[in-house]
Amino acid sequence: MARYVIKRILQSLLVLLGVSIVVFLIMRVFSADPAPVVLGEHATEEAIQEWREANGLNEPLINQYFSFLFGALHGDLGTSYYTHTSVTExxxxxxxxxxxxxxxxxxxxxxxxxxxxxxxxxxxxxxxxxxxxxxxxxxxxxxxxxxxxxxxxxxxxxxxxxxxxxxxxxxxxxxxxxxxxxxxxxxxxxxxxxxxxxxxxxxxxxxxxxxxxxxxxxxxxxxxxxxxxxxxxxxxxxxxxxxxxxxxxxxxxxxxxxxxxxxxxxxxxxxxxxxxxxxxxxxxxxxxxxxxxxxxxxKSDFPVVQGVVLLIGCIFVVINLVVDIIYAYLDPRIKYSREEG
Incomplete structure (x- = not known):
């Protein structure tokens, strides 16, 4: 039973890592630049570049992702573009x-x-x-x-x-x-x-x-x-x-x-x-x-969207993990068949 639980926990951690990657890429690669939306249509190019620099959007994507991941692991999901308060709060x-x-x-x-x-x-x-x-x-x-x-x-x-x-x-x-x-x-x-x-x-x-x-x-x-x-x-x-x-x-x-x-x-x-x-x-x-x-x-408030989707993903994965463990505890045949597979 312990071996099965450890295996499922490791699988869940990999799923969460995949969720964080997908969420980050959707927000940073496949979405429009949030700077003009946040600053307004009359914002100058200089103001846009200053805003992007202040929010770390000019950094390489890999650096942005690891910064996001490191913060999420410590309970820091970033700061809202509009309220300038912690996304976690x-x-x-x-x-x-x-x-x-x-x-x-x-x-x-x-x-x-x-x-x-x-x-x-x-x-x-x-x-x-x-x-x-x-x-x-x-x-x-x-x-x-x-x-x-x-x-x-x-x-x-x-x-x-x-x-x-x-x-x-x-x-x-x-x-x-x-x-x-x-x-x-x-x-x-x-x-x-x-x-x-x-x-x-x-x-x-x-x-x-x-x-x-x-x-x-x-x-x-x-x-x-x-x-x-x-x-x-x-x-x-x-x-x-x-x-x-x-x-x-x-x-x-x-x-x-x-x-x-x-x-x-x-x-x-x-x-x-x-x-x-x-x-x-x-x-x-x-x-x-x-x-x-x-x-x-x-409003293209990316940090909030990333935080919410990641949180819901974590909850869903944890619930799935708990259900699988309970299922295996109540019906050992499930545990044995998955370990053999």
């Missing part, structure tokens, strides 16, 4: 909003996806199965930004029952230093603000959860169908155990053994939600790193 001030949204979204996606998948598998070929598959198809096919706009039009524009954007009412700002509004309001006992935070969370969380819910539904259905055909499930039924209930055939025997691939998908989807939050936060004016990244892309 800029990201960390907005990161709790994105993490909070992603956690709520993955909870919704997991609970609804597993429930729909189990229902579809236990009612194969029936109306419930068809409904679950159509809903998952819609979730996979519909773009996040389009779904968000439709939900805003329906619930905010037509029904007027939910807010169209923002994280909470400006007059009800939570008191606390964690940056996680739900946690801050719970710790302070401010349930009025908690209710407002949760109401603002509904539409963006549903929008972000839809794609992951569709993937989890499909995986749960497929895994459950395989498990329901196993001999131990037939034996449980032959003993007269009930189908439903916590100790029943479906949940205690079938779903419990089908959860391994489902857990893997849930872990990977959580990493994907951080990337998918970019469009969701833009549509709902959610003050997280996704919305901030879009603004910085439009």
């Amino acid at each position: 800029e990201i960390m001030s907005r990161f709790p909003a994105t993490i909070e949204l992603a956690i709520v979204a993955i909870i919704i996606a997991s609970v609804c996806g597993i429930k729909l998948g189990v229902t579809a598998a236990t009612h194969r070929g029936q109306a419930a199965d068809g409904f679950s598959m159509v809903l998952s198809l819609v979730g996979v096919s519909m773009p996040v930004f389009w779904l968000g706009i439709l939900l805003i039009i329906l619930f905010a524009g037509v029904l007027h029952i939910l807010p169209s954007g923002g994280r909470c009412d400006p007059l009800l700002q939570p008191v606390g230093g964690t940056g996680f509004y739900i946690l801050d309001t719970l710790l302070s006992g401010d349930f009025e603000t908690l209710g407002d935070v949760l109401i603002h969370m509904i539409l963006p969380a549903l929008t972000l959860a839809m794609y992951s819910m569709a993937i989890i539904t499909r995986m749960t259905r497929s895994s459950m169908l395989d498990t329901l055909n196993e001999d131990y499930v037939r034996t449980a039924r032959a003993k007269g155990l009930p189908e439903g209930g916590k100790k029943g055939v479906i949940h205690h025997h079938a779903l419990r053994n089908a959860m391994l691939p489902i857990t893997t998908v849930i872990g990977l989807q959580f990493g994907s939600l951080l990337g998918g939050a970019l469009l969701t936060e833009t549509v709902f004016a959610w003050p997280g790193i996704g919305k901030y990244t879009v603004e910085c892309i439009l």
Whole structure:
């Protein structure tokens, strides 16, 4: 097991190195010169060259990359071209909003996806199965930004029952230093603000959860169908155990053994939600790193974009590593087959 874990860690480090190279090249080689964008169209050539020199853009690319990599290893992702503050500080001030949204979204996606998948598998070929598959198809096919706009039009524009954007009412700002509004309001006992935070969370969380819910539904259905055909499930039924209930055939025997691939998908989807939050936060004016990244892309604030993409890449790789290790721990056959390969 230790050998497998070390091997996966080394592979993850190589992946992160590749991510840093790709991010750097996209920003510095395949993008337009940020100097005219930052200084404005009326900037003189002399001012542009002075700005480039001050920001290290006249250095050879290899020197720029190693400077970026060395800084990233020490937690320094550079300085924003516009605010002249640390990129790390800029990201960390907005990161709790994105993490909070992603956690709520993955909870919704997991609970609804597993429930729909189990229902579809236990009612194969029936109306419930068809409904679950159509809903998952819609979730996979519909773009996040389009779904968000439709939900805003329906619930905010037509029904007027939910807010169209923002994280909470400006007059009800939570008191606390964690940056996680739900946690801050719970710790302070401010349930009025908690209710407002949760109401603002509904539409963006549903929008972000839809794609992951569709993937989890499909995986749960497929895994459950395989498990329901196993001999131990037939034996449980032959003993007269009930189908439903916590100790029943479906949940205690079938779903419990089908959860391994489902857990893997849930872990990977959580990493994907951080990337998918970019469009969701833009549509709902959610003050997280996704919305901030879009603004910085439009302003050619390269250090911020590099930092955010590298951070999301690191999170995704770490989640993938943890899921693989858990998978190998729960099912030693996976570990042995990969070591033999």
